[in-house]
Amino acid sequence: MRWLIDGMNVIGTRPDAWWKDRHGAMVRLVDQLERWVATSGEDVTVVFERPPSPPIPSPVIEVAHAPRPRRDSADDEIVRRLADDPAPAEVRVVTSDRWLADRVRAAGATVEPAAAFRERIESG
Numbered sequence: 001m002r003w004l005i006d007g008m009n010v011i012g013t014r015p016d017a018w019w020k021d022r023h024g025a026m027v028r029l030v031d032q033l034e035r036w037v038a039t040s041g042e043d044v045t046v047v048f049e050r051p052p053s054p055p056i057p058s059p060v061i062e063v064a065h066a067p068r069p070r071r072d073s074a075d076d077e078i079v080r081r082l083a084d085d086p087a088p089a090e091v092r093v094v095t096s097d098r099w100l101a102d103r104v105r106a107a108g109a110t111v112e113p114a115a116a117f118r119e120r121i122e123s124g
Contacts, residue, residue, distance in 0.1 A: 003043065003045065007048045023053065035121075044061040094112050
């Protein structure tokens with residue numbers, strides 16, 4: 001299974017004041033994803049609306065962003081990646097955005113709600 005993750009959607013599942021340190025929240029999510037991938041072996045890409053600044057390097061997962069930051073640009077980037085994927089049925093998208101979920105299903109991929117996914121990666 002390949003995973004495309006709507007990064008800020010997962011971060012936003014907890015009102016833990018992440019908005020006060022957006023970059024720190026992104027770093028924490030990437031760290032959680034790296035630990036999860038180390039045990040699960042999954043193929044993970046996390047997509048943000050804008051490039052993290054400073055960049056967040058990862059030798060384990062792909063940290064991606066939309067080409068032009070704006071509202072919902074990560075959603076559009078996820079849909080673009082699905083459209084370019086030769087096997088979208090092998091992709092699971094993590095989001096709780098209903099509009100994105102509808103587009104993902106129309107492209108042939110499956111959806112996992114962001115809160116359920118966050119529980120998955122936190123439980124190991």
